[in-house]
Amino acid sequence: MSTQELLQTRKDLLTIGDLSREEILQILDTAKPFKDLFTRSVKKVPTLRGKTVLNLFYEPSTRTRTSFEIAAKRLSADVTNFAVSTSSVVKGESILDTIDTLQAMQVDYMIVRHSVSGVPEYIARHTHAAVVNAGDGHHAHPTQAMLDAFTFREVYSEMTGKRIVVAGDILHSRVARSVFEVMHILGVEVATFGPATLVPETIPSYVKILRSFDEVLEFDPHVLYLLRLQLERQKANFFPSMREYHKLYGVTTERFKILRERGTWIMHPGPVNRGVELVDDVMTYSRTLINQQVENGIATRMAILYHLTPEEQKRLPLPEEIRA
Amino acid sequence: MNENTVLNSDEVAVVIKRLAGEIFQKAGGECIALVGIQTRGVTLADRLAVELSALGASFEQGTLDISLYRDDLSNLAALPHIESSEIPFDVEGAHIVLCDDVLFTGRTIRAAMNVLLDYGRPACIELAVLADRGRRELPISADYTGVKIETGKEDYLRVHFQETDQEDRVIHYTAEAQ
Numbered sequence: 001m002s003t004q005e006l007l008q009t010r011k012d013l014l015t016i017g018d019l020s021r022e023e024i025l026q027i028l029d030t031a032k033p034f035k036d037l038f039t040r041s042v043k044k045v046p047t048l049r050g051k052t053v054l055n056l057f058y059e060p061s062t063r064t065r066t067s068f069e070i071a072a073k074r075l076s077a078d079v080t081n082f083a084v085s086t087s088s089v090v091k092g093e094s095i096l097d098t099i100d101t102l103q104a105m106q107v108d109y110m111i112v113r114h115s116v117s118g119v120p121e122y123i124a125r126h127t128h129a130a131v132v133n134a135g136d137g138h139h140a141h142p143t144q145a146m147l148d149a150f151t152f153r154e155v156y157s158e159m160t161g162k163r164i165v166v167a168g169d170i171l172h173s174r175v176a177r178s179v180f181e182v183m184h185i186l187g188v189e190v191a192t193f194g195p196a197t198l199v200p201e202t203i204p205s206y207v208k209i210l211r212s213f214d215e216v217l218e219f220d221p222h223v224l225y226l227l228r229l230q231l232e233r234q235k236a237n238f239f240p241s242m243r244e245y246h247k248l249y250g251v252t253t254e255r256f257k258i259l260r261e262r263g264t265w266i267m268h269p270g271p272v273n274r275g276v277e278l279v280d281d282v283m284t285y286s287r288t289l290i291n292q293q294v295e296n297g298i299a300t301r302m303a304i305l306y307h308l309t310p311e312e313q314k315r316l317p318l319p320e321e322i323r324a
Numbered sequence: 325m326n327e328n329t330v331l332n333s334d335e336v337a338v339v340i341k342r343l344a345g346e347i348f349q350k351a352g353g354e355c356i357a358l359v360g361i362q363t364r365g366v367t368l369a370d371r372l373a374v375e376l377s378a379l380g381a382s383f384e385q386g387t388l389d390i391s392l393y394r395d396d397l398s399n400l401a402a403l404p405h406i407e408s409s410e411i412p413f414d415v416e417g418a419h420i421v422l423c424d425d426v427l428f429t430g431r432t433i434r435a436a437m438n439v440l441l442d443y444g445r446p447a448c449i450e451l452a453v454l455a456d457r458g459r460r461e462l463p464i465s466a467d468y469t470g471v472k473i474e475t476g477k478e479d480y481l482r483v484h485f486q487e488t489d490q491e492d493r494v495i496h497y498t499a500e501a502q
Contacts, residue, residue: 007403026405033389033406042442045392306392306403 035299048077071301145178160187168227344375364425415444430464
């Protein structure tokens with residue numbers, strides 16, 4: 001059992017920027033055999049048997065939480081969901097006290113989502129458990145970006161020199177930030193497209209800003225990545241109306257015709273607003289990868305959990321040790 | 325470390341031919357499935373396949389990676405790279421011959437059997453190895469053994485194949501000052 005190539009490991013996954021190109025490719029390569037498991041009669045492997053994975057979601061999420069839960073269960077880990085709305089957090093417990101409590105329960109992996117940027121990193125510094133950022137504020141969503149890279153790579157095994165356009169609300173999107181990073185590291189040319197009010201000035205310099213759908217067609221992306229438009233943004237006057245957004249920035253029937261002729265692949269992190277980001281027909285288009293993204297999410301998250309190593313847990317001192 | 329060649333290139337070929345003959349004879353015309361354990365077990369399965377074809381045997385072939393089933397994963401400083409597992413036939417009711425280069429503690433074989441059982445319920449699983457170096461830690465034995473060697477606990481036994489190591493050779497490295 002000794003002559004195999006060994007992989008590097010790390011304790012936490014907080015942002016894509018922490019990972020080298022080599023490490024990203026290692027994780028994506030590892031996700032492939034995990035995906036192959038899904039066709040077996042027993043879809044589980046005993047890799048994390050006896051380990052505890054805790055979903056710590058301070059923000060509601062069904063998709064990401066379920067994806068992590070299935071990923072952890074297929075690795076034979078025990079999964080606990082920490083439901084924040086019913087927990088002591090509403091009684092006013094601080095994050096640090098919550099972490100200390102969970103630490104005392106010997107949790108090995110914590111999957112953290114929080115509406116404030118930086119919370120997963122803060123938690124990671126205060127726990128022995130391996131921490132995975134499952135989305136923090138407008139900052140980062142590295143596992144989404146990894147599964148997107150995996151999905152892209154299934155279509156184009158050589159990603160260098162390929163082009164992607166990330167379209168929509170960039171300003172409020174942690175997905176966009178992480179997708180920019182991972183695609184850039186993997187050699188993909190990155191452009192973005194959206195209402196000027198929703199494209200921040202602080203965008204990385206390697207991202208090309210496109211101002212109209214004609215410019216998108218001119219850029220001719222291999223993949224058009226549509227972001228979910230959060231409906232509450234309209235109330236804050238970032239754009240006039242849903243219909244207007246669709247007309248100017250969405251995939252309309254007319255634009256879809258062109259994209260289909262060109263064979264452009266469509267990705268979307270879900271859930272989709274039909275008639276806003278895209279017309280219904282896009283959902284049944286053979287080159288729409290939305291369901292593949294969901295399936296690949298499980299395999300990629302399995303690979304990420306496999307890749308991370310918690311620090312050794314220290315047990316709490318026994319009373320006689322304290323007295324002595 | 326002292327280096328001692330146990331089998332040279334010609335001897336490796338002879339031994340694999342003999343193993344294939346034994347497998348063929350025992351199968352008695354029944355279709356068998358050769359399953360190689362990554363990485364050098366896969367090469368052994370490929371070599372056996374060539375010999376079995378020459379004998380006119382009917383067989384299927386697959387590969388297994390056992391990394392995810394190792395019993396020492398949480399004690400490792402670095403993680404094993406996972407190779408593909410491809411079982412293109414129905415494991416249910418199959419007559420499987422597991423192939424690996426070296427049989428040592430038996431832990432790899434234990435893991436491989438667990439992987440196979442997660443694909444289905446085979447009729448039987450047999451084991452073919454090129455070299456058995458003894459020192460088992462689990463109650464496991466091979467059905468087809470190329471060569472048996474007495475080894476010390478700190479020794480290394482390495483199988484080299486042309487495909488991965490540019491030569492066919494079985495080498496015994498003995499720890500000095502025994």
